[in-house]
Amino acid sequence: MKLKDKICIITGAARGIGEGVAKRFVAEGARVAIADLNLETAEKTAARLSAMGPGTAIGVAMDVTSETAVNEGVARVVKEWGGVDVLFANAGIQIVHKIEDFPFSDWKKLLAIHLDGSFLTSKACIPHMYGNNGGAIIFMGSVHSKEASPLKSAYVTAKHGLLGLARVISKEGAAHGVRANVICPGFVKTPLVEKQIPEQAKELGISEKEVVEKIMLGETVDQEFTTIEDVAEVALLFASFPTNALTGQSLVVSHGWFME
Numbered sequence: 001m002k003l004k005d006k007i008c009i010i011t012g013a014a015r016g017i018g019e020g021v022a023k024r025f026v027a028e029g030a031r032v033a034i035a036d037l038n039l040e041t042a043e044k045t046a047a048r049l050s051a052m053g054p055g056t057a058i059g060v061a062m063d064v065t066s067e068t069a070v071n072e073g074v075a076r077v078v079k080e081w082g083g084v085d086v087l088f089a090n091a092g093i094q095i096v097h098k099i100e101d102f103p104f105s106d107w108k109k110l111l112a113i114h115l116d117g118s119f120l121t122s123k124a125c126i127p128h129m130y131g132n133n134g135g136a137i138i139f140m141g142s143v144h145s146k147e148a149s150p151l152k153s154a155y156v157t158a159k160h161g162l163l164g165l166a167r168v169i170s171k172e173g174a175a176h177g178v179r180a181n182v183i184c185p186g187f188v189k190t191p192l193v194e195k196q197i198p199e200q201a202k203e204l205g206i207s208e209k210e211v212v213e214k215i216m217l218g219e220t221v222d223q224e225f226t227t228i229e230d231v232a233e234v235a236l237l238f239a240s241f242p243t244n245a246l247t248g249q250s251l252v253v254s255h256g257w258f259m260e
Ligand code: NAD
Pocket: 011, 012, 013, 014, 015, 016, 017, 018, 035, 036, 037, 038, 062, 063, 064, 065, 090, 091, 092, 093, 113, 140, 141, 142, 143, 184, 185, 186, 187, 188, 189, 190, 191, 192, 193
């Protein structure tokens, strides 16, 4: 088992990709905190994963945009298990509008979840990693960390920003064995993406079929969605990689949509 007894916090893990990564980590023997907005939902996901084992999971209430909520959530995990080895800052939302129509409040809301959330959770976890065998910080980027699409000004800006944050943490954390990397998936069929299909069809004046075939999968090598399992495999690599050789990096998993 690659993560036996490792203490992991995954934000936005009550469902979607975060849940899938949590499931994989529990299968590798980890202790995983499912940190999400609603405690009851987080606890339900945690109970489901714990029943699968061999690792275990707990639910933790956490709005990643609130410094108090983040600090309390991380403190709860440290009290329960004694430290933090892995942080996967995954919580995220999508809001699409043309720039000229983009409500400033939506811009700020999206940036707060992706950027403030990644900063605040890193800030809260890093002191528990320094002086304690180091740790792995993983940010949930996207192909949109490298590429742009119409209607996604806030999302593309936020996902590009995470590359910079990971690089700084890599430089500051190296002497303490703390590594930071970014996963950049293509489209994965989760509630976040299901929601975008009719929204984009409306904004762009095309059919939902065209949104999937042209906008989402048009540039892939095989017209296939990336899967939650694909993302979990990369998360496991970043979480378990043993040295500073792999830090400050970003890995695109997108069926060739973006190649570098
Ligand atoms: P999802 O909507 O299925 O799940 C997101 C989770 O984040 C939910 O459980 C939600 O409650 C939680 N969340 C939202 N706001 C929060 C907050 N303020 N504090 C704590 N939790 C919060 O989405 P998903 O598709 O699983 O996306 C997860 C991450 O992956 C996001 O960062 C997203 O940008 C990124 N991503 C998704 C895709 C995709 O195609 N689905 C592709 C690339 C990157």
